[in-house]
Amino acid sequence: MWAVPHVGKVRYPAHVIVVDGQSNERLILDGGWLEKQRGAQPVTRTPASSFRGAQWKDLERRVKLFGREKEQLVQVTLTFEGGPFVGLITDAAKRPELEAIVAGLEAARSA
Numbered sequence: 001m002w003a004v005p006h007v008g009k010v011r012y013p014a015h016v017i018v019v020d021g022q023s024n025e026r027l028i029l030d031g032g033w034l035e036k037q038r039g040a041q042p043v044t045r046t047p048a049s050s051f052r053g054a055q056w057k058d059l060e061r062r063v064k065l066f067g068r069e070k071e072q073l074v075q076v077t078l079t080f081e082g083g084p085f086v087g088l089i090t091d092a093a094k095r096p097e098l099e100a101i102v103a104g105l106e107a108a109r110s111a
């Protein structure tokens with residue numbers, strides 16, 4: 001039988017902000033760069049100084065197709081000069097972490 005080594009969580013330096021979202025997606029703000037990953041593979045890497053704005057949307061969806069239980073989500077769409085648009089949907093409880101990413105992007109834009 002094959003032994004699979006235990007793979008732990010990736011640890012980032014303290015100045016890096018990481019938010020995990022739905023569909024195995026992740027936003028990472030590391031100094032002057034914002035990166036979106038899907039399945040631990042980089043999809044988009046954009047300079048934070050090109051940030052232009054953020055649009056927020058609160059969502060609610062059923063956990064099961066015909067169930068009564070619902071989950072609260074938040075969606076943020078970030079726009080950058082010259083594109084691309086970067087979006088992420090995550091649990092509503094992670095909104096403060098997303099707000100920290102937007103604040104970091106705004107600070108990089110004004111620097």
